[in-house]
Amino acid sequence: RSNEPIRILLSFKYDGVSCVIELDHDGRIIDMVTRGKNGKGVSLLSKFPHLDYMDCEYFRHHDNKLGLQTELMMTNKNIKKYSQEKGYNYVNSRTSVTSILTALDGYKYSHFITPVPLAYEDEIGRLDPKLLNNFEKGLPFYSHIVTVQTDDKSYEEVKKQLMEQIKTYILDTLSLRQQLPFQIDGVVIEVLNEDIAISLGRKGEINNYQVAYKFPSLASETTVRGAKFNVGRTGLVSPVIYYDPVVFNGTSQTKTTLSSRNRYEKLDPHVGDTGLVEYSNDCIPYFNRIVSYNGGPKLFFPKTYPI
Numbered sequence: 001r002s003n004e005p006i007r008i009l010l011s012f013k014y015d016g017v018s019c020v021i022e023l024d025h026d027g028r029i030i031d032m033v034t035r036g037k038n039g040k041g042v043s044l045l046s047k048f049p050h051l052d053y054m055d056c057e058y059f060r061h062h063d064n065k066l067g068l069q070t071e072l073m074m075t076n077k078n079i080k081k082y083s084q085e086k087g088y089n090y091v092n093s094r095t096s097v098t099s100i101l102t103a104l105d106g107y108k109y110s111h112f113i114t115p116v117p118l119a120y121e122d123e124i125g126r127l128d129p130k131l132l133n134n135f136e137k138g139l140p141f142y143s144h145i146v147t148v149q150t151d152d153k154s155y156e157e158v159k160k161q162l163m164e165q166i167k168t169y170i171l172d173t174l175s176l177r178q179q180l181p182f183q184i185d186g187v188v189i190e191v192l193n194e195d196i197a198i199s200l201g202r203k204g205e206i207n208n209y210q211v212a213y214k215f216p217s218l219a220s221e222t223t224v225r226g227a228k229f230n231v232g233r234t235g236l237v238s239p240v241i242y243y244d245p246v247v248f249n250g251t252s253q254t255k256t257t258l259s260s261r262n263r264y265e266k267l268d269p270h271v272g273d274t275g276l277v278e279y280s281n282d283c284i285p286y287f288n289r290i291v292s293y294n295g296g297p298k299l300f301f302p303k304t305y306p307i
Helices: 057-061 076-086 093-101 155-179 194-200 261-267
Strands: 006-014 017-023 029-034 066-073 114-117 143-148 184-191 210-214 218-231 237-248 251-257 274-280 284-292
Touching (some): 017 093, 155 184, 184 194, 218 284, 237 274, 237 284, 251 274, 251 284, 261 284
Antiparallel strands (some): 006 143, 006 184, 017 029, 017 066, 066 114, 218 237, 218 274
16 A cells, blocks of 8 residues: 555464463563453463563563563473373363463462463563573574565565465474474464554454464374274263374374264274374364275174173
8 A cells, every 4th residue: 555565474373371461661560361351351460479570671661551462371391291290181282271270279380381472572672581481492483574565566466475475484384383392273464564454453352453374283194003992871882993103292192082883984994094183173183084995904893792
């Protein structure tokens, strides 16, 4: 709409819980509030007794209190430590964080949580390492700003250049996804041009100048090794398929329930078949389909059961 360059911010979509940290001009943390519905968030400050101050030069130049949008996250390493302390196998960042935030004694475990600022570094300067809670850095990139000059260019030319750079970032992030020490489930695309952002506006709780590109579920091929059949209290038989280990987010998976006899017989599994396992919602293994039947022994559903 003008000769001003279009600027788009690309960043990781962290798989956690949204939280706004309110700070005064000295950097003291006044409150930590979830996004909530209809503008009614929940205060989490009591859950984080170890967080009281954010050392950031940016905040010292403002007289008013400010809000820093963050995502409450847990690294894969901290998820494992938390699971060991609780005696429960947590595998998903959002689930782990939620279990701490909703527990009466959650403050005992909140040191496992990292409030990750949803801002690019030149926007707020160097952040206090205490706030980052030793969140692992040093990766090739966290966020990236795409800039496209609009001078003497048609709409289609500008759009093509933007889309090419956005696509490159998404593909690079997808290739990094399994190597990251924390969980992401997509990429956030945000317009930085203030006039465009204002004209796009908001709809309820949603910013129209931001959009999330959600990744497909993690998936891996594996070899079928066998099946077992669990019988419930009511006599319902649940088939479970076993396969060679597949690793998602640092967690090894070797079996998946197939829910029903009908689905089991549609899949028609044999020992040695190649199957595709997806990690649904980054926490539940799902046996999607048989990729190739390799001529092994058929795994028959039992006609009778000794129980």
